[in-house]
Amino acid sequence: MSENSERNDNKLRVINIGLPFFYEALKSQECKAVQIDWNLPVKRSAAVTDLLRAVSRDTLKNKIRAANDKAVQCIIDSDPVWTDILPAGEVVEGLEDYTILHSGPPIDYDEMVMLHQRGLISACLFEGWAETQEEALECIKSGKIKVLSALDTNTVGAGTGIITKSVAMMIIEDRSTGIRVGTFPAEGQYQGGFCGWGLYSSEIAENLRYMREELFPVLRRFLKEQGPIPIKPILAESMQMGDENHTRQTAAGLLFEHRIIPDLMKLDLPKEKLISVMNYIMDTPRFFHCYGQGASRCGVLSASGIPYSTMVTAFCGNGVTFGIKVSGLGEEWFTAPAPMMEGRYTSSKYTRKDQLPWLGDSCIVECAGMGGMAAAASPIVCSLRGLKANEAIDLTRMMEKICISQNPMFPIPNMNFDFLPVGIDIRKVLEYGIAPEIHGGIFNYEGGLIGAGSTRVPMECFEKAMAAYVKKYGGFS
């Protein structure tokens, strides 16, 4: 028989699922046949099966396909560049006086974890809306303070994500759509500091002052003369160098520094000033983290609100609940109890008891096809969880199943240069029973990073989103 898949006779060509000797029987008849490597399907509730059936009608499916293609293309085509540094109030929509953003889906003060509660108080003190902690608490409890979820605006709140109008934001703009987002920079040696951990102290206040008065003017001048700085090429190259750009951005950081420092040094400014700025950037662990965040947020924001799309546009947790958003369902949240991460602690003194359930918006990078979805790109991060390199690759191969497309920006050496999957489809998540893998930092109940690891997004979020989807799009159009 010819190996050619072209049809050279009109003999039936058969896909066999089930008994392998039926496949052999087909082969013995010189019939073109393929055996499906079928596995027991996921156990799904009848309700979920019904929902999936509701969205499997041809007319609706075609609409979903078109919408998802469009949505995922927004991520693939996004061209995020670093343009400026501005106070959050000037870039984040709706961030007025007496408004505080936090990470994760919306939550009442009383339900919040201590980190968020403390963060709101710190924010009042930082902005001068209150003189004392008691006064701040009074402001919050009286309703004078408006509290919003960061992912309900055009920013992203890694960690506690405490953001007020005076917080300086790195501005990332998607050149292909013009969408602009703010992402707060890592705070020097404090990393999380005010925004990330909701801490406020005289040292942190001093660091914020330094950033505002010393660091940013230099960087803004640099951007004015040399900017904007494209982020995607850095992400793309670093993904081939062992980063997954959530937990690890070592290569990206080096590429970033390599990209900006030589030009920074050319600025017509006193040498001490330039060296101070250079040292600040180089001494700040994971300085690049916020750029990956901003770039991812740009991509998914471009892809938000596309009717019929079943693509995920947000993942985040507030330490109590975990929430997702779906492009075709706009700004609606679908939540479930926040999951615990598995990973390694920075010190043996920490145990699971010290650990907070998922907190932060940083898994926006997974929505954009990096982080846990890109495990194969960074076996070193997966080793945190005790995975071997091939298991990291298997993990991404599994993630391929629940994604809409592949991102040609990210050909991964470990995957024989196959592209990373991108665009999580809530239908596929439920269909395959595979929840997206998310990487992240492990937070202490009392603040501070105590480790890194990973977990899966709770299935319940997808089930609720699917129910809402079927309600909205009927499954009959």
Next chain:
Amino acid sequence: MKQLIVKKNRYVDSVTLMSVGDKILRMDGIENAEIQMGTLANQKLLADLGYHIPADIKANDLILAVSGNKKEDLEAAFLRIEDILDHKKGAGDEIVYKDIREINLTEDGYDLVQISLPGQYAYEEAEKALEKGLHVFIFSDNVSLEDELKLKKAGREKGLIVMGPDCGVGMFGGVCLGVGSIMKKGPVGIVAASGSGAQETACIIERCGYGISEIIGTGGRDLTQAIGGIGMLQGMERLLKDEMTKVIVLVSKLADLTVMEKVLSAADQAEKPIVAVFLGGDETLYKGHKVIPAYSLEEAALKSAKILNPENDIRMQYTEKEIETIVAEEIVRYTAKQKYFRGLYCGGTFAEEGLIYFGRNIEEIALWSNLDTQYAGKLDDYHKSREHSVLDMGAEDFTSEAPHPVFDPLIRIRRLKEELEDEEVAVILLDFITGPGVAGDPFTPVTDIIRSRKGDRHITYIANICGSDNDPQNITEKKKILEAAGVIVTGCNYESARLSGALMKALKRRGQI
């Protein structure tokens, strides 16, 4: 001529780019190929090579630049570059699919999905197959009637055939499916709600010298009120359009009257001759219809052969006289205790056909079966035969305990041994089904037992082989092996029933004397 394409904001590392360039240079008619990121150095390099560089190229843009003599060569080169950059899978890569949906039908064409998963998973896969525009053959049983209806309606809407669920045999597009035989190609098309019935009919037609165009199975429940014969009507329609098909045979057990009526009425409109056998039906069923009725599978086969060539003198295998001769020879060899017949069937329709024959032709007979049937009493325990017994060993009570005997002869072999230990047993009937999808050798285990049996009681073994000469089991040779072991090999199941029936009658007569 030189051509340059810019991919804005697309990063590809330089090592990959070098290998792309190499591959393109090896293509016909290409003089030069540069695939580079748009750095200043690269822009200069390309300008030196004579390419016109657009003004707004940045370091993060990818430039594809190719030169050659002909436009077509350049186009081919660009397509190839895109393929390599998009990492399209090359030929020869072993692809393992975990799901039908992973198969790209435009790249890799398929026509039909054959499903033999446990029943509860069959629906979903069948649904996926129909979504992809593929015909479906569902071997699996235990699919709900409701799901069957949904699938068949969806198939009908899309012009796709849904064979089954619980469809054992099919021959579709020149390929035999399920446990079917590899039939010779020819002018008779069969639509069947009974797998073994279709197979038997086809095999007898083949023995008459004709081939089969297609066997479209519908599954056993197609002619129920709930399904309404969707499969049979659709199958008939397909065969009416099929050029190779000159005669159509409809095969089923007796089913819902209104549905059968619907099918027969549809057949009245046909422009091709149609033979119908609804096993268990009588003349009244066919009254007022154009179809040519048959009352056994053998008769259906013979009638279709006769239509193709009226000159042919094709008759049933045994004349009454021949049967009398065999009976006279056998009856004198039994002990006084030997009184009964045991039919160990693996084809469901064969058991049914046997039951109908015995029930209709032998008066006041003590007949038992594991099946629910009007022709025999139901055995209290199907593990134990009594008096004359007809067992469908492919029925669920047996297959829930062991693999179906067409795949693994073991369960029937065990039963055969037990029956042979029963000193009241005189006649044993066995059916054999061959084809690429069934047990490679169901024969030798039987002949081994016959040969190794101790004791001097005479047993009459009656067997028929339902299969094609093209089957891998080599039925001509196997027939000889059976006969060498003393088995009477009849031409078909109906003949086995005739002969067994005659022996049962003779045994009864002898008992009364």
